[in-house]
Amino acid sequence: MPTNQDQRIFAIFMEEAGERLETLKTGVTKLPAIMADQDREEVASIYRAAHSIKGAAAMLMENMPSLASINKVSKRLEDCFKLVKDTPLKIDATTQTLYTKGFEVLKNLIDRAASPAGLSEEMGEKILQASLPLYDKLENNLKDLMSGKVAAATPKAATPKAATPTATTATATATATPAVANAVNQVMTVLKPMLQGLKQAESPETRKQLAGLCARLTKIGVGIEPWQVLVKTAHGAIANPKNSFKVLANPIINELKQGAELLQAGKASTIAPSATLLTLAGTKAAAKPATQEITIPADPKEVVKVLLKTFNKQQLQAIAQLLIKHVKS
Known part of the structure; x- marks a missing residue:
């Protein structure tokens, strides 16, 4: 039986799951463009959203067994994005439909869990079992597409760019760091x-x-x-x-x-x-990481991409507030 503390942790889980669902929803909506993009960051972001829901559900399902279905469904959706997260791919309407249905299964489970009636273990298992052929079909469809996949462009070595009248150089707190496996x-x-x-x-x-x-x-x-x-x-x-x-x-x-x-x-x-x-x-200020220069392009859309790659969520919120303040002044 879940304790009061379990219920508080569950509320935190539901809040985070809602944010991750928004990421998935946005991604699925514009999936063809995202999938074909040489920049794989947006696909990776969708993949991490499914991964986060899976991991959070796994931490709670010992005391809340009904979350096992959310864990397993998010794992299947995560696997479908993992297949293509590193390789640009032109997807067809069938693939987008299957991804959309796969997202809707996960959303249905989370919505039920958040409802006053809750999500029973039996109902979660029933929805899970009914959805398995869908994820199997999606994975098989992706593998078929990948047999004739769009060749990924050879990454170009980054070259320093001198500041020009169309670009502004700024200093940002960012350093290149190696990925830590697992x-x-x-x-x-x-x-x-x-x-x-x-x-x-x-x-x-x-x-x-x-x-x-x-x-x-x-x-x-x-x-x-x-x-x-x-x-x-x-x-x-x-x-x-x-x-x-x-x-x-x-x-x-x-x-x-x-x-x-x-x-x-x-x-x-x-x-x-x-x-x-x-x-x-009780810390007054965080330790400052090393600084390096980044180039801010003139194109607003490109500026957004640079900012998203360079700053974390808290920093982006602070930047947004400062921009709004200066625009209004």
């Missing part, structure tokens, strides 16, 4: 017992155990400063006896999981603890 799985093996610990009654011993679990994460991504800063900030927040487990659960679990996804994707330079986590840790 980082998400490594981090999840720590976050799962950490989540269970946050459900327990608060005591100095439990807090010490949680801090110990968090310290284990420093062994992942050794030498990658932004990740290490995030882990140390999370450790400080956990060790602070003023912070209740209820308050810690959301920022600790979500930020470490999102950080692991960026670490695995080779985007550790965009990892940064949120203002909330810094406050919980």
Whole structure:
């Protein structure tokens, strides 16, 4: 029987799942253009959305078995994006329809779970079993298309560009970092017992155990400063006896999981603890990563692409607020 703490964690899961569904919905809507694009970032973003739902459901389904269906369906959808996330592909109407139906199955399960009646284990299993032929068909269809796939363009070596009247050079806090293989799985093996610990009654011993679990994460991504800063900030927040487990659960679990996804994707330079986590840790300012110059193009659409690749969510929100302020002034 789910405890009150389980219900609070479930609410966090549903909030995050809603955000990931929006990413999937947007992606499925403009799938042909995204799939054919040589830049695979948008496909990778859709893939990570399905992956995040799968991982979050896995952490909760021990006490909430009905979430097993969400875990398994998101895994099948994730697999369908994994097949093509690194290779541009021209998809047909049938493939887009199958992707759309696959998304709708997952959305149906999550909507049911969020409803007052909830999602029963039996209903979840029934929906799962009915959807399996759909995902099988989608995977087979993708493999057929890939047998005549669009050849990926040979990546061109990046060359420094001098500033011109049509481009503005800016300084951004970003550094190239190597991808850490299997980082998400490594981090999840720590976050799962950490989540269970946050459900327990608060005591100095439990807090010490949680801090110990968090310290284990420093062994992942050794030498990658932004990740290490995030882990140390999370450790400080956990060790602070003023912070209740209820308050810690959301920022600790979500930020470490999102950080692991960026670490695995080779985007550790965009990892940064949120203002909330810094406050919980009693940290006034995050350590500053090394800076490098980026080129801001004149084309607004290209500017957006550069910003999305360079900054994390919190930084983008701050940039947006500053832009709005200056435009209005």
